[in-house]
Amino acid sequence: MAKPDSLQGSMDLLVLKILSRRPGLHGYAIMSAIQDISGEVLRVEEGSLYPALHRMEEAGWIRAEWITKDTGRRARLYELTAAGKKQLGMEESRWQAVTLAVNRVLREA
Amino acid sequence: MSLWSRIGNVFRGERLNREIDEELEAHLLEALAEGRDPAEARRAFGSIMRHREESRDARLVTWLESLRSDAVFGLRQLRKTKVTSLAAILSLALAIGACTSAFRLIDAILLRPLPVANPDKLYDLTREGIGPEGKPQTFDGWAYPDFQLMRAAVKDQAELFAVSYAEPVDLTYKSDEEIEKAYLQYVSGWMFPTLGLRPALGRVFTENDDLKPGGHPYAVLSSDYWTHRFGQDPKVIGRTFRMGNELYEIAGVVEAPFTGTEPGTMVDIFVPTMMNPAVTRKDSTWHRTLAMVKPGAAMEAIRQKLEATSRAFEEERAKGFMGMSKKEIDNFLNQKVLLEPASNGVSDMQSETRRPLAVLGALVVLVLLIASANVANLLTAQASARAREMAVRVSIGGGRWRLIQLVLVQSAWLALLAAAIGGLFAWWSGPFVVSMINPPDNPARLILPSDWRVLGFGLLLALAVTLLFGLAPALRASSVHPVSALKGGEDPHSKRRLMHALIAVQVAFCFLVLFVAGLFVTTFERLSHQSVGFSADRVLVVDTVAKTPQPVEFWEQVAEHVGSVQGVEAVALADSPLLGGSGWNNFISVNGAPPNGVLSYMRAVSPGWLEAMKIQLIDGRDFRPGDAHPGAALVNETFAKTYFDGADPVGKAFDLSLDEGASLHYEIVGYVRDVRYRNLREPILPQLYVPFHSVDGKGASGKRGAGVLLVRTSLANPRSLASVLRQEVPRARPEFRVSRVRTQLEINQSLTVRERLLATLAFFFAIVALLLAGVGLYGVLHYSVLQRRREIGIRMAVGAQAGIIARLVTKEVFSMVLLGAAAGVALGMLSVRYVETLFYQVRATDLEMLALPSLAILVGALLAALRPVTQAVRIDPASMLRAE
Numbered sequence: 001m002a003k004p005d006s007l008q009g010s011m012d013l014l015v016l017k018i019l020s021r022r023p024g025l026h027g028y029a030i031m032s033a034i035q036d037i038s039g040e041v042l043r044v045e046e047g048s049l050y051p052a053l054h055r056m057e058e059a060g061w062i063r064a065e066w067i068t069k070d071t072g073r074r075a076r077l078y079e080l081t082a083a084g085k086k087q088l089g090m091e092e093s094r095w096q097a098v099t100l101a102v103n104r105v106l107r108e109a
Numbered sequence: 110m111s112l113w114s115r116i117g118n119v120f121r122g123e124r125l126n127r128e129i130d131e132e133l134e135a136h137l138l139e140a141l142a143e144g145r146d147p148a149e150a151r152r153a154f155g156s157i158m159r160h161r162e163e164s165r166d167a168r169l170v171t172w173l174e175s176l177r178s179d180a181v182f183g184l185r186q187l188r189k190t191k192v193t194s195l196a197a198i199l200s201l202a203l204a205i206g207a208c209t210s211a212f213r214l215i216d217a218i219l220l221r222p223l224p225v226a227n228p229d230k231l232y233d234l235t236r237e238g239i240g241p242e243g244k245p246q247t248f249d250g251w252a253y254p255d256f257q258l259m260r261a262a263v264k265d266q267a268e269l270f271a272v273s274y275a276e277p278v279d280l281t282y283k284s285d286e287e288i289e290k291a292y293l294q295y296v297s298g299w300m301f302p303t304l305g306l307r308p309a310l311g312r313v314f315t316e317n318d319d320l321k322p323g324g325h326p327y328a329v330l331s332s333d334y335w336t337h338r339f340g341q342d343p344k345v346i347g348r349t350f351r352m353g354n355e356l357y358e359i360a361g362v363v364e365a366p367f368t369g370t371e372p373g374t375m376v377d378i379f380v381p382t383m384m385n386p387a388v389t390r391k392d393s394t395w396h397r398t399l400a401m402v403k404p405g406a407a408m409e410a411i412r413q414k415l416e417a418t419s420r421a422f423e424e425e426r427a428k429g430f431m432g433m434s435k436k437e438i439d440n441f442l443n444q445k446v447l448l449e450p451a452s453n454g455v456s457d458m459q460s461e462t463r464r465p466l467a468v469l470g471a472l473v474v475l476v477l478l479i480a481s482a483n484v485a486n487l488l489t490a491q492a493s494a495r496a497r498e499m500a501v502r503v504s505i506g507g508g509r510w511r512l513i514q515l516v517l518v519q520s521a522w523l524a525l526l527a528a529a530i531g532g533l534f535a536w537w538s539g540p541f542v543v544s545m546i547n548p549p550d551n552p553a554r555l556i557l558p559s560d561w562r563v564l565g566f567g568l569l570l571a572l573a574v575t576l577l578f579g580l581a582p583a584l585r586a587s588s589v590h591p592v593s594a595l596k597g598g599e600d601p602h603s604k605r606r607l608m609h610a611l612i613a614v615q616v617a618f619c620f621l622v623l624f625v626a627g628l629f630v631t632t633f634e635r636l637s638h639q640s641v642g643f644s645a646d647r648v649l650v651v652d653t654v655a656k657t658p659q660p661v662e663f664w665e666q667v668a669e670h671v672g673s674v675q676g677v678e679a680v681a682l683a684d685s686p687l688l689g690g691s692g693w694n695n696f697i698s699v700n701g702a703p704p705n706g707v708l709s710y711m712r713a714v715s716p717g718w719l720e721a722m723k724i725q726l727i728d729g730r731d732f733r734p735g736d737a738h739p740g741a742a743l744v745n746e747t748f749a750k751t752y753f754d755g756a757d758p759v760g761k762a763f764d765l766s767l768d769e770g771a772s773l774h775y776e777i778v779g780y781v782r783d784v785r786y787r788n789l790r791e792p793i794l795p796q797l798y799v800p801f802h803s804v805d806g807k808g809a810s811g812k813r814g815a816g817v818l819l820v821r822t823s824l825a826n827p828r829s830l831a832s833v834l835r836q837e838v839p840r841a842r843p844e845f846r847v848s849r850v851r852t853q854l855e856i857n858q859s860l861t862v863r864e865r866l867l868a869t870l871a872f873f874f875a876i877v878a879l880l881l882a883g884v885g886l887y888g889v890l891h892y893s894v895l896q897r898r899r900e901i902g903i904r905m906a907v908g909a910q911a912g913i914i915a916r917l918v919t920k921e922v923f924s925m926v927l928l929g930a931a932a933g934v935a936l937g938m939l940s941v942r943y944v945e946t947l948f949y950q951v952r953a954t955d956l957e958m959l960a961l962p963s964l965a966i967l968v969g970a971l972l973a974a975l976r977p978v979t980q981a982v983r984i985d986p987a988s989m990l991r992a993e
Contacts, residue, residue, distance in 0.1 A: 026135065026136075026139070027132065028136045028139035028140065029139075046136070046154045048163075050129070051163035051164045054129075074135065075135050076135070
């Protein structure tokens, strides 16, 4: 049940990009960052974030580490791996190609 | 939930769930910290359960999926190269099977704990000291009165119980017509409660069944015996059997799988120690003493108490010793009492087979390593063929671990398939090997279960082998450099170097196996072909018993009657057969001088014994009717050397020193050639034969309850007379029965069972090792010829001769073979020290012992090299260069 504001297809790209700029974020911070930077236009479906993170972790694009915060609570922080950097490059160029193509269609149709 | 995540659950489920939950929880807490409404945050987040499952799937399934696809891919790879894979699997299967079956044997005899309560608290009491021959010795036999004192002394720290050396006995169930053999062990009544053993039927003994000498004629059967003798008939309780003069009543059956405390012997019948005639004797050490130590008891304190008690007992007894020097008595008293761990039982089979089994274990491990090296070389060669595939995988982003996993999964396939086939092989060969150790009439019976221990061992072996031969190729494959690999190959020498190193290792191990096998085969040859001094051909050994001891005249009548049976050439009576393992001895005094401390070994024989056994008479005469024991004697060459400086002793006299100062006088009537007495390895003993016909002090004939008839037949197969003799003996005199018929040849052969087993198995492993090493060598040469085709083509094109090409192809490999052989010689020299005691009249440094394996390896290497070299020489430069 896709929502109108869902980020289907581009979640990976956004997460990888955020992590490439700011390594060591936990899930909530990644979600907040996407919403803040996009000016609240892009809203991450909170529940689907974690399966996505875990999938990317298993694919070797990102790695995670448990840390204990000052408050005593544990948090799981994510950062990009070398394979993730490559993946980000591929996803970015794919995104460029797609937006270019969509723009062309919008312009020339 | 998918199947795969369920499987994953097994490995890392709980922890994973907790981690995911914790992370999701942290998310909600973060939202609350930002000041969001809890209800809204939860709603926005959705169902935790669902997310958890999705996350789980994401994290588990990819890993399992990759494993599954690797498994499928690995199997496909194996099937693509059917022949080589099959060869690898079969050679590995042979090695794994041999290892597993060796493990089964070693486990059954040496490692498996007894099926009793707290086996780790069980100890065997042993005495260690200097023996009568001045050599260190250990012995775990005890006299019952000594045992009783020791038991009382350590009552609070340990429970001692006595178990006799299990032995086959003659018994009859219905009438005295049918004598059968069963393994019997005298045990303390309280052994059963001490070991936590319960009855499967009826009752087992307790302390109350073992109080009064001769007062408890009851028996407990083992479950195994109850099953194979009585078909688990519940009415067996209350049945009686006769053993000797005593009638025993069956009181119960002990629960399976307990069959006594001696691995290698399965006891059929347990009777109380009080029923043993020697139970009151201070000088008869007829049983082991086992101790069940109570929790928290100090071992050293127990040991010291036992030693003090036993020493006091022996000191009292030593006051009556005669014919022993002060030093010998001191040595005897100064023996140290030891508590040897006995969690896996104690038996002669254990002490006799420990070393041979260790050697066999080492040989099969070497064979396994050789096979593993073969498979490693195969995988390396395959990996080089797959270098491009690997390079592609790396360049499209396959991680290093993924590639290692890929290759390891393929090795695991090989190992698992091999382990499955090897398991079948082990399942079949284990009992087969046991049957080889068995003398026909006195089988060693072993519990050889195929349970989780064996299965676990097999799987562990498969795992170890996977890592052993899979890891190097896997690491190598994963470190592939895509650019150079895709351009047409990296440094080809690095792979060959690994393969060559493995060849050297293989040859070294192969040499070691051949070398050791050679030594064992030679040992067996020399031992079984040495002269025993008599002829065993066509001789039957007929164990004969009488219900009650019968006068020797009756025995003579039986022998006479048997002599008239068709097919019988000669008959004689003796108290025991030659090389039967048992014997008795005495000190000799010549001309009234004190004994010289050398024991003389004795045998009672009838007139005609020399002729029946074809023992050569040097001087004097055989016994004749009228000679009696004591009185006349025959002696052998070693006897003459020991007591008469080698002079012809006929006509001379000597005295046998008995206990308590008594002696018997003998005149030597005959002088005979040396024969072996109880076994083949010990030096020939001084021997003295006395007449079977014994008389007591008043001149009345002696009586005997058991003896052997030695029957030389005119038949090629003497056994065919066995059933006739069983009938004829009671016909001669109704008091007599035949309890067992063996051929003398069987008795002789049973003495080399261990050597034959070692020689046969070692020879088998040597063939396998040579074959595997040859296959390995062939594979590597073949591969290197393939790899250097271009180079060879060019060399030939510029005029290289066939000889040069052959040398080019084989030079490196053969230098590896030489290196390996040299290492093998060194290894052999080092390791052979540990097994020297198993050899007979052969030494590791004998030239032919080194030359034979070297020659075998050389011939093997030449054969292996033949085809690859022909291939290399036949390369057609023109077509080769065109093709490139």
